Amino acid sequence: MTLTISRRTTLALGAAAAASTLFKPHVARAAAPFEQPKLPFAEDALAPQISARTVALHYGKHHKGYYTKLNELVPNTPYADMTLEEVVKQSKAKGDDAIFNQAGQAWNHEFYWQQFAGGPTKPNAALEEAATRDFGGVSGMNEAIVAQADKVFGTGWVWLVKDGDKLAVRGYQDAGNPVPDGLKPLLGIDVWEHAYYLDYENRKADHIKTVLADRVNWKWVGEQFA
Template sequence: MAITITRRATLALGAAAAAVTLARPSLVRAAAPFEQPPLPYEQNALEPQISARTVGLHYGKHHKGYFDKLNQLVPGTPYADMSLEEVVAASKRNGDDKIFNQAGQAWNHNIYWEQFTGGPAKATGAFAEAIERDFGGEDKMFEAFRKEADGLFGSGWVWLVMDGDKLALKSYQNAGNPLPDGLKPLVGIDLWEHAYYLDYENRKAEHIAAVLKDRVNWQAAGERMT
């Protein structure tokens, strides 16, 4: 079936392109075939919060699988000539769930692995001030993350985003992310069980707290904000 890129989708692509400026150059991918970026560190680098076994399964099987399936689906479609970020936005707007699920998860995990590089590190400068202004401090932001995650039924993601000139938390089921909404993602927490079950079993809240406090490079997240 032919795919029509509507004016609304075109606007969404523009918003997605703007949001992508937050990403480091290694995360901006060319058009298909899409390539999974190399893991930015050794598989044991995130221990003890995230084990090497979990990283091996999460990155080597799940993340890789999204890229593999996406590259099977896009040939012969208009998406084959788009960047990964454009595919995420356009497929969401067009209701192409099969494409969006794979593209969304591929892109989500690019950000997920990158946000741990050089971490943990504290927020500084304008970003630290924004956290204080919009959440009442780092600890209250972490608690807000937990509550947002508790409110999400099933698998999905919680994202810290720039919504206009304010920080906000947005939760999305399954492969969802802020790109189609024109928001700037800063940090994403994976709530799929493959992200934590080997290490924490059903203790999802414990995993979230450990990752937020002891793994994320908040200083780098602040650089994305600007």
């Protein structure tokens, strides 16, 4: 009897030990260094110019994916202790394309969503005056943005920037933006197909014209210019 009890006890203790190993409570992982900001409006707030479905996919899949990938790449690198903007600048300068592509797209989209919040509005006096001086007017500025978008082959961005005291339009491939070039971004138009294809199919120019006319918070853009 004593031997039987000992064997049962031993078996029970062994099973308990195995269970404690198998079912050990999960230890929460440290928070990721970069976190996607919340969308600054409801998903349907940009409709009909940009549909709720496009926003849901653009923000919830594409934008989120850049943060996910970036957070897989930066641990145990100097980038883990930088701000997102610093990562964009440093990775571009060092030619770390894998890091730059994810950080650039994460940053670009943060800017992209902000320029629509509270819109549409008209340009303030300072921005309108600058547009008149540098492009012949707001309509001329918008035409320059659309024209530049046509020059971006494939994926990329078109940016309205402040270059010194003047306005300028710059086109960038893929994740590019004007920050590493020392230019101040004022407006960013995403010309990746996921930004417009569900709503406009291949009519990229129509998408850009509509967004500029009826979605952008030009008051916010003017504040960046000021």
